[in-house]
Amino acid sequence: MTTTQDPAEWRAANRANWDERVPIHVAGPFYDLPGFVAGKDTLRAFELAEVGVVSGKTLLHLQCHIGLDTLSWARRGATVTGLDFSAPAVDVARGLAAQIGADTAQFVTADVYDAVHALDAQTFDIVYTGFGALCWLPDIARWAQTAAALVAPGGFLYLAEFHPFADVLAEDGRTVENDYFQRDPIVVDAPGTYADPSAVTTATLTVEWLHGIGDVVSALAAAGLRLEFLHEHDSGHFRFPTGLRVPQVYSLRATKVE
Template sequence: MTTTPDATGWREANRANWDERVPVHAAGDFYDLPGFIAGRDTLCDFELAEIGEVRGKTLLHLQCHIGLDSLSWARRGATVTGLDFSRPAVDVANALASRIGSTTARFLTADVYDAVQALDGRTFDIVYTGFGALCWLPDIAGWAQTAAKLVAPGGFLYLAEFHPVADVLADDGRTVEENYFQRDPIVVDAPGTYADPDAPITASLTFEWLHGIGEVVSALAAAGLRLEFLHEHDSGHFRFPAGLPVPQVYSLRAARIG
């Protein structure tokens, strides 16, 4: 792993990598599509509690990948729109929606920074972003401004994300691998994915960014959203040994002002 300030072509490199991940993820045990089709849920208990009732509400899932979280919300009665920059991922998500008989979910292909235009200025009761999304974005201020424009009056943005403190630690949860305050891109050139380390991914070059919690919260405030809560959790979608006293994920909710 190396770091460099030169991230020319980051979007194209990341999209090519994610396009190749899609068939691996759709076929593998990590996402367990047969289990999901049979009714398995992908949402955390704290997400359900913190977002609350979604029946009859509109929900936009930014960076939705193959749509499992999106469709989990649709199963709970939300009218869901999922957006992702990978066309193969969107194709899988739309096929899954059809497979489970969902009539309240649709998916479209667009870069997150182009979401306002792609959605023709529509706004949503809930704008949702799930785990592992923000690290692929270089401009958090731009992301926050985009998300804020998509929140309907009276609505809110909800984010559940890996904690940036955990992101700088190695798999043992104790050894520091990255600088928490690093803002230059982290450039990785390695085959495989988190879902299958041995997968023969040929578009192996990716660009990622670390974003501190202060950076995220400040960007949302500057975009005109009012923070309702910020919670840190010691368990969630992460790899550390049980009981390790490290914040593993965090969640926040920010409402539209006015």
């Protein structure tokens, strides 16, 4: 891992990595596409409780990858739009929508920072961002401004994301491995994917950023959204061997005042 990378190259490197991951994610058990088509849900219980009833509402999912969470909201009655910068991922999402009969679901290929233009300045009752999204963005203030512009008056942004504090700990749950206040780009050169670490890949370089919770909340407030709640959860993808309970996930909801 290093922290040197030309900022102009980060988007191309990350897109190439995600494009190559798509067929691996489609074919493997991690995302379990046959199970999803058969009715499997990908949303966590706390997301459903905190977002509430979505039937009859419009919902935009930023950085939607292959669209499983997007289409899970569609199954609950939302009119959904998913946006992702990976064209192969969007193609898969469209195919899944057709398979499950989500006829009103739309998917758009665009960078998240270009979302307002790509969506013709349309606004939505709910703007949703799910796990593992913010680490791919260098400018959290610009993300917040973009998301706020897409929320309709009276609507809200809902974010469920991996907690940055968990990222500072090694797998033993005791050793501090990373700097919580690291804000320079973090360049990782590693093969495979979280869904299949043994997969053979050629686009191995990724560029990521760590955003503290204070950064995210402050950016949303500066963008004109009013925070309703910020919740921390000790459940996530990991269970530290020590039994140490740390926040692994956080969620927040921020409203655009009418």
